[in-house]
Amino acid sequence: MARRAWIPLVLVLAGGCPAWADGTLSADDRQRLETFDSVRGEAIGAARESDDKAALAALDQILSGKPETIRGATDLAGDWRCRVAKLGGNLPLVVYDWFRCRITDDAAGLRLDKISGSQRTAGAFYDDANAERLAYLGALYYGHEGKPKPYGSDAERDQVGYLVRVGRDRLRLEFPSPRLESQFDIMELERAR
Numbered sequence: 001m002a003r004r005a006w007i008p009l010v011l012v013l014a015g016g017c018p019a020w021a022d023g024t025l026s027a028d029d030r031q032r033l034e035t036f037d038s039v040r041g042e043a044i045g046a047a048r049e050s051d052d053k054a055a056l057a058a059l060d061q062i063l064s065g066k067p068e069t070i071r072g073a074t075d076l077a078g079d080w081r082c083r084v085a086k087l088g089g090n091l092p093l094v095v096y097d098w099f100r101c102r103i104t105d106d107a108a109g110l111r112l113d114k115i116s117g118s119q120r121t122a123g124a125f126y127d128d129a130n131a132e133r134l135a136y137l138g139a140l141y142y143g144h145e146g147k148p149k150p151y152g153s154d155a156e157r158d159q160v161g162y163l164v165r166v167g168r169d170r171l172r173l174e175f176p177s178p179r180l181e182s183q184f185d186i187m188e189l190e191r192a193r
Contacts, residue, residue, distance in 0.1 A: 025137070026152070029160045033135075036162065036176045043184030046088035058095040059085055062188045065166025067132040073165065077105035079192040080171070082114060088183025101189055112138065112173070113148075114187075121159055121187075122148035133162040136173055140180075161185075 025033075032039075044063070050056055062085050070076075082101035086094045099117040103110055110125040123138015140157045141148040151158050161175040169191035178185050 025160070026155060026158065028155065029137075029158055032160055032177045033162075036174075039176045040174065040184055043087035043182070046183060047085075047093040050091075050093035052093060055085075055093045055095045058083075059087075059093060062095075062172065062186055065170060065172075067164040067166060069131050070134055070163065070165040071127055071131040074105075076103050076110055076171075078103060080189040081192050082187050082189045084119075085186045085188070086178075086182035086184075087186070090181050094182075100192070101187075103189075110134070112136065116143070118143050120148065123151060123159065125163060128162065133164045136161045136163055136175075140178075 044059075047059055048056070062083075080101040080103060081098045083098045084096050086096075096117075099114060101112060101114045103112050105111075108124070111123065112125065113122045114120040120141050120143055121138050122141065123136055125134040125136055128135045136159070137151050138159045139149050139151050139154070140159055149157060156179055159175055159178065161173055163171055163173045165171055171189040173187040173189065175185040175187070177183065
């Protein structure tokens with residue numbers, strides 16, 4: 001099955017960050033990925049300042065697990081339950097309840113759709129130079145809107161991040177510097193039973 005693949009950005013733009021074969025990553029989103037590790041560290045530090053013991057316990061669960069090789073995974077398609085933790089920003093830490101997500105696999109590759117809740121995301125996964133993660137390129141939309149807009153149609157809604165597998169039936173999709181409310185978002189996905 002065909003997969004969306006990275007092409008080195010140096011072939012398209014100056015810099016060392018990759019771009020996607022079927023669309024150019026905006027300069028702003030390239031910057032968000034380039035600062036991923038530092039923003040993640042700062043946001044986790046800010047979240048640890050929360051007084052909410054239940055949210056901190058949930059964050060520990062979300063962050064648990066060591067990333068495994070994900071490139072070439074053929075078993076990601078299906079229904080998942082997902083929850084989002086928002087770190088830093090307006091509040092140190094907010095962990096939302098579980099919603100429904102779906103990963104589909106077609107001739108173009110893997111796609112994610114968060115299919116319940118008021119804030120949703122839809123987008124595609126791409127191979128990354130790091131075999132332990134897939135890159136995500138998508139867009140935020142709201143449940144009442146019905147359909148998502150594609151990446152690139154509204155910069156304020158564009159989302160980028162990295163997906164890691166931390167267990168056979170557990171994934172983390174991490175969004176650096178989201179546009180709203182927080183410094184860093186983590187979507188935890190667990191295989192729906």
